[in-house]
Amino acid sequence: xxxxxxxxxxxxxxxITAALFIQWFLPEMIPATHERxxxxxxxxxxxxxxxxxxxxxxxxxxxxxxxGVYIREGCWYCHSQYVRPVTGEDVRWGPVSExxxxxxxxxxxxxxxxxGPDLTRxxxxxxxxxxxAHHWDPxxxxxxxxxxxxTWLFLQIRxxxxxxxxxxxxxxxxxxxxxxxxxxxxxxxxxxxxxGLTFVHPRPDGELPIDGTPQLDLTAYQAHxxxxxxxxxxxxxxxKELVGLVAxxxxxxxxxxxxxxxxEPQTVDVSAMRIPESELLLARxxxxxAQRCIGCHGAKGxxxxxxxxxxxxxxxxxxxxEFKFRTTPSGSLPTDGDLFRTxxxxxxxxxxxxxxxxxxxxxxxxxQYLKSFSDRxxxxxxxxxxxxxxxxxxxxxxLARGKELYEKDAKCWQCHGxxxxxxxxxxxxxxxxxxxxxxxxxxxxxxxxxxxHVRDIYRTMTTxxxxxxxxxxxxxxxxxERWAISYYVLSFSAWGDPLTGQKLKISPQxxxxxxxxxxxxxxxxxxxxPDGTPTAVSKRNATPRAAADxxxx
Amino acid sequence: xxxxxxxTVGEFLVALLMSLAALSALVWAAASGAFRNVExxxxxxxxLEEEDHARRTP
Numbered sequence: 224x225x226x227x228x229x230x231x232x233x234x235x236x237x238x239i240t241a242a243l244f245i246q247w248f249l250p251e252m253i254p255a256t257h258e259r260x261x262x263x264x265x266x267x268x269x270x271x272x273x274x275x276x277x278x279x280x281x282x283x284x285x286x287x288x289x290x291g292v293y294i295r296e297g298c299w300y301c302h303s304q305y306v307r308p309v310t311g312e313d314v315r316w317g318p319v320s321e322x323x324x325x326x327x328x329x330x331x332x333x334x335x336x337x338x339g340p341d342l343t344r345x346x347x348x349x350x351x352x353x354x355x356a357h358h359w360d361p362x363x364x365x366x367x368x369x370x371x372x373x374t375w376l377f378l379q380i381r382x383x384x385x386x387x388x389x390x391x392x393x394x395x396x397x398x399x400x401x402x403x404x405x406x407x408x409x410x411x412x413x414x415x416x417x418x419g420l421t422f423v424h425p426r427p428d429g430e431l432p433i434d435g436t437p438q439l440d441l442t443a444y445q446a447h448x449x450x451x452x453x454x455x456x457x458x459x460x461x462x463k464e465l466v467g468l469v470a471x472x473x474x475x476x477x478x479x480x481x482x483x484x485x486x487e488p489q490t491v492d493v494s495a496m497r498i499p500e501s502e503l504l505l506a507r508x509x510x511x512x513a514q515r516c517i518g519c520h521g522a523k524g525x526x527x528x529x530x531x532x533x534x535x536x537x538x539x540x541x542x543x544x545e546f547k548f549r550t551t552p553s554g555s556l557p558t559d560g561d562l563f564r565t566x567x568x569x570x571x572x573x574x575x576x577x578x579x580x581x582x583x584x585x586x587x588x589x590x591q592y593l594k595s596f597s598d599r600x601x602x603x604x605x606x607x608x609x610x611x612x613x614x615x616x617x618x619x620x621x622l623a624r625g626k627e628l629y630e631k632d633a634k635c636w637q638c639h640g641x642x643x644x645x646x647x648x649x650x651x652x653x654x655x656x657x658x659x660x661x662x663x664x665x666x667x668x669x670x671x672x673x674x675x676h677v678r679d680i681y682r683t684m685t686t687x688x689x690x691x692x693x694x695x696x697x698x699x700x701x702x703x704e705r706w707a708i709s710y711y712v713l714s715f716s717a718w719g720d721p722l723t724g725q726k727l728k729i730s731p732q733x734x735x736x737x738x739x740x741x742x743x744x745x746x747x748x749x750x751x752x753p754d755g756t757p758t759a760v761s762k763r764n765a766t767p768r769a770a771a772d773x774x775x776x
Numbered sequence: 777x778x779x780x781x782x783x784t785v786g787e788f789l790v791a792l793l794m795s796l797a798a799l800s801a802l803v804w805a806a807a808s809g810a811f812r813n814v815e816x817x818x819x820x821x822x823x824l825e826e827e828d829h830a831r832r833t834p
Contacts, residue, residue, distance in 0.1 A: 228807040235800030242793035245786050253782060 261323035262750035263480035265727065265737070266669055269617035270677050270713035272485045273737045274750035277727065279478035281327045282471065285429065285463075289471030292464045293332070296373065301338035304331075304475065314488050315580060317344035317476065318747055324478050339370055344476040347483065347670065347721060353574035354469040355422065355461055356518075356533035363518045363530035364574075376465035378402060378431075380458045384419075384439070389450050391415075391439045402431050402460055409435035412660070413458070414443055414532050421456045422533040429466030442658040443537065447525045477722040479747075483571075484675045489579040491567045495550075495608050496560035498587050508592025511585045516593075519574065524596035526657075534574045537659050544599030545656065547688040548673040550608035553695035558605045562590045564674075572670040609685050614677050615703070617710050625711025628704050633696060635708065638663040643715035644724070656690040663693075667724040669716030680709035729753065 250256050263277040282290060293299065306312050306320045313319050320343055325331050349357075353364060358376055361368035380402065383394040399405065411433065415421040426433055437458065444450045461469070476482075483489070498504070512520075521528040524541035531538050539546070548565045549557035566586050569577035578586060594600040615621065629635045638653065640646040643666035655661045669675060673683045684705045687695030696705055718727050718734065729737075733753035736742050744751040805811065 224807055228804050231800045231804035231807060235797045235804065238793040238797035238800060242790045242797070245793070246790050249786060250783070 255322040258322045259326040261321045261478050262318075262747035263478065263727075264482040264485060265480050265729070266484070266713065266717050266719070267737050268619075268622070268714055268717045268734065269738055270710050270717075271617075272481055273742070273744040274747050275729065275733065275737060275744065276750050276752045276754070277480070277729070279323045279326050282474060285467045286471045286474050288429075288464060288467030289469065290467075292376070292468045293471060298342075299332045299334040301334075301336065301370070302340065302342045303334040303337050304328075304341065304343045305333045306341065306343045316341055317486055318479055318482055321479075321747075324476075342472065342475050344479075344482075346473050346475045346477040347571070348569075349576045350534075350572055350574045351469050351473065352422075352424075352534045353576065354472060355465070356530040356574070358465060358468070359422075359459060359533070363528075363533075366514055366518065373465070376462050376468070378460040378462055380460075381455050382458055383455050384453045386452070389441065389445070389448075391441060391450065391453060391456075393437060393439060393456065399437070399458075400432075402433060402458075403437060404432050404434045405436050406434055407436055410438045411435040412440040413437050414440050414537070415451070415453060415456050416527070416529050416532040417451045418529065419451070419453045419456045420529070420532055421458050423458055423460045424535070425461045425466050427466075429461070429463030431460075433460070443527050443531065446540070446657065447523070447527060447542070474722060477720070480727075481669055481675075481716075481721050483721075484669070489568045489577045491560075491564040495558055496563060498559045498591060500591060504588045504591045505595065507585070508588035508590070511581075511589040512592050515578070515581065516589065520593075524593060536573055536655075536661060537657070538574070540657060541593050541596035543656075543690075544597030545690040547690060548683075549686050549689065550611070550682060551606050551686065552609060552697070553687040554689060556599060556603055556605040558608055559587075559590055560608075562593070563587065566590070568674060570672045571675075572664075572668070573672060609682070609697070611678055611682050611685070612702070614681065614709075615706055617677075621707050622711055622714055624704075625707035625709070625714075628700070628708050629711050632704070633700060633708060635712075638692065639666060643667050643712065653692045655692070661691055665724065666712050666715035667719055668721050669713075669719060670721060675713070677706070677709050677713055680712050681705055684709060 259278050260276045261279050262274050264272050264274055265277075266272055304320075306316045306318065308319045324343075325333075356363050357365070357370075358373040360372045360374075361370040380396065380398050382396055382399065385392045385394055393399075395405065403411075411423065413421045413423055421437075421439070423433065423437060439456065441450050512524075513522075517528060518530040519528045519534060519538040520526055520541065521531065521538070526538040526540035528538060544556060546557045546561070546565075548570075549555070549561045551557055551561070563586060565575075566578050566581075566589065568579075569575050630641070636647050637649050638645070638647045640650065640663075645663040645665035647663065650663050653661050653663065664670075664672065671679060671683075673679050673688070683693070684696045684700070686697070687693055696708075700708075718729050719725065720727060730753060733751065736753075737744065737751055742751055743749065
């Protein structure tokens with residue numbers, strides 16, 4: 224009996240030891256465990272998006288602060304960080320996760336439950352402002368959200384307000400000196416909502432004090448009186464922890480680069496579409512608007528929703544019937560197809576997210592409803608869309624011509640800057656038609672509000688962006704000149720990281736190969752390998768599955 | 777074998793080994809007499825308590 228006992232206890236320990244060995248030590252021997260490279264979408268000099276194998280990058284110190292907050296607040300209980308290789312995942316979230324994406328995630332935060340959405344691909348889906356509004360009160364931007372508020376990640380100062388006529392001024396309390404330098408030469412416009420909630424944009428590094436003096440700006444209510452009768456304003460300043468958390472969330476998935484530019488579910492190529500009007504559709508649209516849009520655009524569609532105080536640029540005011548992204552000529556109404564494209568794709572680098580996950584019928588219905596906010600829709604009809612022909616093949620000569628036109632004839636640099644960073648001489652003074660300050664687009668990040676295909680840039684140059692200082696160039700430039708500039712504008716973001724705007728370290732040989740039409744590299748599976756040394760992963764995937772990618776090698 | 781295949785087989789192996797470990801613990805416990813005369817323990821507790829009570833009562 225003693226023999227059996229000894230044998231059993233020995234076997235038990237041996238089995239547990241073997242299991243630990245298999246679970247802990249053997250995985251270290253799998254190449255994928257040490258893989259740091261991922262497939263990454265980059266824009267080439269000629270404006271195309273191609274896939275390349277590239278080292279993933281570590282978090283910045285600020286993003287690490289945010290990661291700490293993510294772990295501390297238990298975000299990972301409800302949010303997973305893994306796009307699974309099963310049906311539909313890559314259509315809903317984006318490309319399936321790769322091992323190298325987690326190279327700097329120790330411990331990894333895969334999580335398993337999805338009480339909230341998966342966050343692997345959330346980077347750059349929303350603007351920073353959206354995240355600030357969402358953390359203050361998720362219901363402001365997602366009415367049916369069950370996420371808790373994270374109000375303790377904000378500094379809150381209650382400041383009395385003086386009213387004189389239609390102007391409101393803050394009565395500086397001593398606490399404000401702790402958070403602001405109170406430099407009178409640098410006013411900081413802040414926009415209160417109806418309840419007095421007033422968001423203050425933090426410094427990029429999240430530190431304090433913020434340079435300048437906060438001043439209440441009531442532009443939003445001048446077009447839509449009355450001015451709210453506030454006795455005090457509650458200033459909200461994100462703490463460094465929250466600034467870090469938002470930076471961390473924006474970093475998620477960004478090791479895969481500009482994948483969103485070729486993310487099929489949010490690509491819409493219709494323009495001349497018209498939706499037949501019906502009471503049923505209008506009622507559905509009203510419900511969808513109340514569920515998805517009301518927080519920012521407001522119940523009256525005037526862009527004064529409760530969350531609007533957080534957002535820059537401000538949400539669109541539908542009551543004027545002016546729309547930026549159109550295929551119709553400057554100053555005219557957009558087609559239903561234009562609105563459908565904007566809703567589906569979202570407006571990148573702004574708080575307007577992509578809505579490709581919302582059922583198509585809901586998107587069509589809400590277009591019908593938002594047309595009811597302005598009389599302009601009853602008085603005018605959208606004219607025929609501008610014809611956007613097939614783009615000419617990009618060549619280095621075309622780019623050189625574009626550069627010349629950008630700098631001399633079209634004078635794009637005045638607003639967008641010589642380097643395309645949106646820092647031209649007149650950039651700081653620009654205002655939109657509603658009286659709000661507006662920044663010219665930073666081309667180096669490749670986050671184009673109206674779309675990032677060369678056709679989108681051409682369309683924007685042709686029709687202009689109504690309500691903004693961006694004019695139409697249809698009369699002043701010929702079509703081939705507009706194509707040349709469009710390609711040049713895209714080339715600012717070539718080989719760049721969409722998150723930081725910095726250039727990637729890609730060898731001249733690799734760039735030349737990707738610029739060549741011979742290398743298609745149109746999907747992660749076909750990614751170009753600059754080292755030419757196939758990794759374990761790339762070796763296995765050497766034979767592409769044509770049916771899965773819709774592309775032959 | 778691919779990484780995923782390796783990991784899958786690895787997980788099966790781990791599960792099998794943990795089960796064997798549990799089985800070994802069961803065998804060890806049985807061989808040690810943990811399942812022999814399982815009713816005995818409560819009677820012993822009761823008897824001990826009674827003896828203890830009898831000792832304390834003058």
